[in-house]
């Protein structure tokens with residue numbers, strides 16, 4: 456990574472939730488095969504296509520994977536890791552931290568780390584909270600477990616520090632605008648009956664968001680879910696977005712971990 460030439464870091468991040476969040480929310484969802492299959496499409500069908508697209512465009516991405524998904528799809532996690540992408544922590548069963556006690560939150564972090572470490576022999580250094588909310592304990596727990604950054608908050612459009620007492624983490628911020636879920640999620644079983652967006656209008660929104668972030672010298676951090684973005688028409692849209700961003704001199708696709716390191720080194724050297 457030649458940091459001197461990077462004017463606008465671009466992170467394509469993928470949360471491979473699969474069925475985990477649904478089962479965590481309500482174990483009875485396991486009895487609904489259509490619902491389960493809609494989510495399983497993510498790791499099973501969409502992921503190989505996504506890896507192919509990233510390879511074609513020479514992009515390294517960050518993948519946030521619940522331990523349960525790693526345990527049930529170890530070959531997929533291996534493939535992602537050996538392609539040189541970052542594997543981040545995303546709970547065990549996609550548990551939102553604020554719904555847990557402190558000890559439960561520690562146990563979930565440990566269990567998620569173990570699942571990833573078993574496959575990659577490396578502990579994850581990045582954390583993205585399921586459902587994008589932290590508890591009052593999260594920063595301390597993450598720092599104690601050796602995490603370098605969190606990616607769950609919306610306080611800026613470039614990295615910043617978050618603190619709890621003496622404990623400090625880098626925040627790689629996200630936003631609902633730069634997430635495929637609000638545009639495309641349509642799950643009648645859960646009474647989520649959004650009108651499905653036209654991918655070309657989402658492309659236009661994301662292109663404008665990128666132009667603005669480029670101008671303000673921020674970081675473009677996109678959150679995608681394989682079960683959502685992996686539908687064929689939406690993958691075509693993602694490729695159009697990649698090609699659009701590549702036209703901007705100084706826009707550089709990097710992992711969230713490399714963005715955190717870049718931010719840290721710039722702060723230290725300033």
Ligand SMILES: [Zn+2]
Pocket residue numbers: 470472476545549585586
């Ligand atoms: Zn998730």
